[in-house]
Amino acid sequence: MSWLEAVPTALIAVGWLLLPGLLLGYAAGFRGIPAWGAAPVASIALIGTLAVAAGAVGLTWGPAIVAGGTVIAAVLVLAVRLLIARRAKPKPTEQDPWSVRIAALIGILLAVPIGVVTVMAGMGEPDRLVQSFDAVFHLNAITFILEEGNASSLAVGGTTDPLGDGGFYPAAFHALASLTESIAGVGVHTVANLTAVVVALIAWPLSCMLLVRQIVGPSVPAMVLTGLISLGFESFPWMLLGFGVIWPNLVGMAVLPAGLAAVIALTRMTKRVTLGNGQAVLLLLATLAGGGLAHPNSVFSLAAFSIAPVAFAVFRQASRLVSVKRYIPATVLVVVPVVLTIVGGLVFATSSAFAELTSHDWPAFETPSQALGEVAFGGLNRRDATWLLSLAVLIGLVSAWRGRTHRWLVFSHLTAGVLYMFAASLDSGLSMLLTGIWYNDSHRLAAMIPVTAIPLAVIGLTAVARALHRFVAERRWTGPITKLTGSVATLTLLLGALLVVQSGGMYARDHPELIGRLYPETPNNRRENLVDPDERRFYAEVAEIVPEGATVANQPWDGSALLWALEERRVLYPHLVFEWNEDQEYLAENLHEVATDPVACQAVQDQGIEYLISGSLDFWPDDARRELYPGIEAAAGAPGFELVAEDAGLQLYRITDCAAG
Structure with a gap:
């Protein structure tokens, strides 16, 4: 099959990935970038949930279930929204001007071709069979769904047992792929490849745009550059397209930024609110459901990223209570989350589920300083450093720390980096305790780092643009240079363009090899x-x-x-x-x-x-x-x-x- 012949199948996959979520989002009052950024995770949550419900009542899984379920869910959401609006006037949120929406569209249109060329070079043909241990189960799981008419995460585990029901296995990816295959009929291995590609090139950039929009506000250059920057990190999405392959993990991580955007909205870690409280709650619930049914690792990753903003919000509120001498409520507000976290960690660490996770021990392969160096300068899992992009991230870290509003982002990024360091460089009980829920796998933990690195890179480019603008303005230069430096937005776009060009299209030449190692044209060893x-x-x-x-x-x-x-x-x-x-x-x-x-x-x-x-x-x-x-x-x-x-x-x-x- 040629890539041109694969276009209709890819478009069907895009439709399933976006349309159910868009309908739900608009029914819930989402508009603009929040609507499109939340669409993938909403679709995955709805598809995964409908699959479980259909399996429970014995309905045959297929497009009709999702189409009907989407309409019913959208009507219910709209009815609840209108009822709430009649009883209580919702607080106004900042709407995206058309310039920002168009900038986001431009960002996607610039990023997707780079991603497509990368995938074509790495995969070869869309129907090439992935030579992978993990892919055996995933491909047969999709086949199981198509034959049995049951895509429930409570049933797909039965793939490996001809007479058994199986246990829980997160099957949102398999359900999504089965919907596309039921219409396209191109073969399970082909539809799995294309579904994974669509998730990486559509769901991931859109989710990142929502997160960046929530953090930096309605910025035209930020929206143009986010899509491009989101494809610049080797550890995600490229590593997970060619490692394992662990397609469920790919789906869960691709929509995680949208969930973090919801956490930021609820904790008020931004001055530019684009999600109301109700919308943020819905988005967070969708991320927990969609992420859990795609792969629970994404839920654990969201929890790790949320520690810093939640802690900042708790201590900020506690400080306000102390300032008015309400010491007991302030103490309770601080102590209760800490106690619950400790108790929850102890319960989980002593459970049989944790014992199963910790049975997958990956040996350390480098020193802690090497691992932290990879976090700082790119090249995770012993890949080549990404100097220019990493420089933008480091500048963003400094700028976020100095600006105070985004200081939580520094801690969240360091959390992901430290977790990766433990998995990559330390064989100890503490390392297994902290990273066991990610199977102590440095590749899965490395995939977390771009979630916070992307907004930091945008902040870093903007900080450099502001510094250049101020430098030129103070010297009162005239001529062409004044026109180029006339606004911070223009300078940010120019710096972003320079980053893309100097990095060879966001390191696009290096990424095909990450994919292609599992897609050999003719297996030669x-x-x-x-x-x-x-x-x-x-x-x-x-x-x-x-x-x-x-x-x-x-x-x-x-x-x-x-x-x-x-x-x-x-x-x-x-x-x-x-x-x-x-x-x-x-x-x-x-x-x-x-x-x-x-x-x-x-x-x-x-x-x-x-x-x-x-x-x-x-x-x-x-x-x-x-x-x-x-x-x-x-x-x-x-x-x-x-x-x-x-x-x-x-x-x-x-x-x-x-x-x-």
Whole structure:
């Protein structure tokens, strides 16, 4: 598939990402940049919630559910809004002038082409299969939704268990992709790629624009530059487009800035209010719901970023109470949040959920000073430094600290940086305690840093522009230089343009490699060879032989776990490792004895297994978990298995004999 042919599918994905949220936002009174900046997170929250509700009452998941649910939700929101407006006059909020709205549109129109070119260079083709451990589950989860008609986060965990219901698994990304695929029909792996790209290039810049708008006010240069700057950081979105791939985490982080904008509005950490209290509450709830159903990491990240503004707001209010000698309420206001935070942390740290999270320990790979240097100068996870962009962020830190109004932003940025430092450089109990909810993964924590770095970069460029404007004005120069420095806005735009040009399009030449490492045109080494072109051709042949509804036994590490997503033929093991049910566990050891073992035979019948596929083990050759399926590997050619197709080192067997019970 060419990128031109992929445009209709991408536009369908954009529609699902924006239209439900826009309708809800306008019903709630959002206008201008807040409406568009809140649209992605509102859509994701609505889609994720509707998926859970539909699964609970047994409705088949599809576009009709979302369309009808969106209309009903919008009517309810509008009715509540009008009822509240009749009872209490809402406080006025600052509306964006058309110049600012147009500037935001220009910013998006400048950023998206850079992002598209980057993705095209990194991914190659939109239908290229990602050679990734994590992608196996995600692609099969979308297939599960399309086949079962259930996109609930309480059901999608059943992807890995043919007879089970599964537990909770955040499935907003999979639900969003399934909606696009149900209309486009281009293939699960293609629609997953395009959904992730749309989230990165549309949801992320829009959310960042809302955050920057909330912090710096209705600034034309800020809106023009935010979209471009949002694509300049390697750690997000580019790293998460080519790491894992952890598409759910990508979605959760992409809409996090909108939630932080809501926190800033509620804590009054800005002088230019663009969100009313009611709107901010709705946006915060949408972020908690959408983020939680996309990936809970985003909720934890929002909590980490919110510590500073909430603390500032609490101490500011406590100081006011002390000034009027209301000491007891002031003490309660300070002590209660601290106690609740400590108790909540202790409860979570001693829970089984935390024990599961902390079982994923990534070893430290650098010193604390190196990690903090990466936070300051870019190049997180040992990438190349981004000197110019980092300089703008550092100037923004100084300016935010000196300006007092945005001092909270300094602490929030440092919070993300310190968390990254612990994950990247320290193997200790404290490090696991602080970073365990992010799986102690430096990549996930590095993805947080651009959330605060983007507004800081905008503040930094503006601060330099003000200094230059003042410098020229004090010297009363005349001539062309006076025209160029006639306003801070013009100077900020010029500095932004200089940053884009001197950084090579916001370091666009460096980003394709981050994506492309999981999208090789032809897998050329064993570690990245999950499904090669020969295997894909054989899978198409398998689909012509195996009837729909039949299950194929497989050794998932040979790539056959993706037979389900690629050819819609169910496999016994739809992921490389998982907590399998009793039948799956038994057959992993004993399938080769199906002709003589009544227990294996019964498991085969219960699971609906009619065929066995066998191939070569190329992927991750050093991973010991590949050895967990000896009964599957020994079954090829064993009694009770008839060879029906063979090509390029791959075989398909029919199960012909089963032991009598």
